[in-house]
Amino acid sequence: MNSPDPSRQIADLQDHRDRMLLDGITRSDDDAFAELFRRYGPQCLGLATRVVADRTLAEEIVQDVFLGVWKAASRYDPARGTVRGWVMMQVHHRAVDVVRREQAERRRNSNQLPPVNERDVEDVVEESWMAARRQQVRAAMNDLPEEQRTVLELAYFEGMTQAQVAAHTGLPLGTVKSRTLAAMRKLNQSLAEARAT
Amino acid sequence: MTHLDNEQHIAAYLLGSLDEGERRRAEPELIEHIAGCDPCRELYVALKETTSDLALVAEPIAMSPEFEDRVLGAVRAEGVDTLAARRAQRVPKFARKALVASIAAVLALSGTTAYLYSSRQEERRLQQQAAAIIHDPAAAHVDLCKEEARCNVSVLPSGKGVLVAANLPAPPEGKVMELWLLKEGIPTPAKVFEGVRGQVWLLFEVAPGHYDHAAITIEPGPHGTQRPTGPMIYSGELTA
Numbered sequence: 001m002n003s004p005d006p007s008r009q010i011a012d013l014q015d016h017r018d019r020m021l022l023d024g025i026t027r028s029d030d031d032a033f034a035e036l037f038r039r040y041g042p043q044c045l046g047l048a049t050r051v052v053a054d055r056t057l058a059e060e061i062v063q064d065v066f067l068g069v070w071k072a073a074s075r076y077d078p079a080r081g082t083v084r085g086w087v088m089m090q091v092h093h094r095a096v097d098v099v100r101r102e103q104a105e106r107r108r109n110s111n112q113l114p115p116v117n118e119r120d121v122e123d124v125v126e127e128s129w130m131a132a133r134r135q136q137v138r139a140a141m142n143d144l145p146e147e148q149r150t151v152l153e154l155a156y157f158e159g160m161t162q163a164q165v166a167a168h169t170g171l172p173l174g175t176v177k178s179r180t181l182a183a184m185r186k187l188n189q190s191l192a193e194a195r196a197t
Numbered sequence: 198m199t200h201l202d203n204e205q206h207i208a209a210y211l212l213g214s215l216d217e218g219e220r221r222r223a224e225p226e227l228i229e230h231i232a233g234c235d236p237c238r239e240l241y242v243a244l245k246e247t248t249s250d251l252a253l254v255a256e257p258i259a260m261s262p263e264f265e266d267r268v269l270g271a272v273r274a275e276g277v278d279t280l281a282a283r284r285a286q287r288v289p290k291f292a293r294k295a296l297v298a299s300i301a302a303v304l305a306l307s308g309t310t311a312y313l314y315s316s317r318q319e320e321r322r323l324q325q326q327a328a329a330i331i332h333d334p335a336a337a338h339v340d341l342c343k344e345e346a347r348c349n350v351s352v353l354p355s356g357k358g359v360l361v362a363a364n365l366p367a368p369p370e371g372k373v374m375e376l377w378l379l380k381e382g383i384p385t386p387a388k389v390f391e392g393v394r395g396q397v398w399l400l401f402e403v404a405p406g407h408y409d410h411a412a413i414t415i416e417p418g419p420h421g422t423q424r425p426t427g428p429m430i431y432s433g434e435l436t437a
């Protein structure tokens with residue numbers, strides 16, 4: 001029998017707690033909502049800001065997503081992943097939609113990226129497991145070959161379609177597809193190894 | 198599409214990097230392919246978790262008090278998911294008697310539980326113990342019923358409890374169902390069992406305490422696990 005993976009156990013317990021919070025939200029428990037919002041709001045805001053490059057727009061996205069969680073927490077299906085993944089995916093999809101509608105593109109061109117100031121980052125209060133996980137993910141990203149990391153960042157954080165990534169990098173579409181898959185596989189493997197150590 | 202095409206589509210789909218038309222075309226093919234291809238299903242599950250982790254690369258940003266107030270205020274002003282609220286609402290005190298009666302009714306009907314017990318006399322003795330727990334005023338109860346399945350859990354502060362269930366779907370081959378009691382999010386394994394076709398009641402005993410939730414997950418058989426690893430199929434709040 002494999003030895004238990006402590007970080008996996010912590011993540012499982014966190015997800016259990018998250019599911020309990022969702023359970024509370026379905027019963028209109030606004031304290032449960034506030035706990036979930038404070039737990040993941042900063043990360044959601046960081047993700048949305050990174051994608052749309054506009055703090056105000058990012059706040060609107062995060063607000064919309066969390067209002068959706070409040071109104072339809074029962075739509076969460078445990079079989080399809082963690083609560084954190086479910087919320088982050090919604091934020092990412094909304095942010096990418098915004099980018100693709102080119103509303104943010106104009107801001108992106110005119111503003112460039114000063115939306116995150118150091119004070120905002122320093123003021124973040126988060127649980128240690130999430131900070132530890134972030135370190136693992138960043139290390140795994142840094143370990144990717146640059147050409148793989150580039151396609152991943154353009155797709156996920158810039159909200160580009162694969163055709164747009166190909167146009168942006170000048171690579172053939174097939175190469176973009178194969179590099180994206182290779183990058184995701186390597187990232188997954190590195191994270192699995194990081195969890196096991 | 199070739200197998201490799203599908204793998205590439207899984208990565209692109211999860212990253213959100215298919216355009217709207219591609220996504221609409223790829224989705225049904227992916228669903229069909231994943232359903233019949235174990236390696237792709239495993240890849241999908243693994244990369245989905247990886248995509249979720251990718252969000253952590255972005256620097257978190259502290260929420261201003263104004264933003265927090267705006268969202269929390271908007272939530273308080275909004276309606277709720279009324280369907281979910283109806284389904285999962287707390288058991289009002291006046292309904293407690295009805296809940297106890299309904300669990301007891303299932304218990305009384307559970308003549309099909311003999312497979313667990315070596316003799317009719319033994320079954321009768323255990324049934325009386327179960328009834329005593331259910332009717333104990335100190336017991337906390339939860340109704341985990343969903344669709345056709347009936348599933349009620351009653352537990353005493355002493356840690357003694359009973360699970361009364363009917364028509365629970367069988368878990369996949371090699372898997373079992375595991376009942377957990379939770380206190381502030383910390384799960385304690387309470388009982389491992391298989392699918393229930395008829396009606397069944399199962400006694401269990403855990404460490405004494407005031408547990409706040411019960412949940413059932415699918416776990417590797419035949420002995421289950423000490424920590425939940427599988428999907429949660431039922432969960433609910435224990436109310437006194």
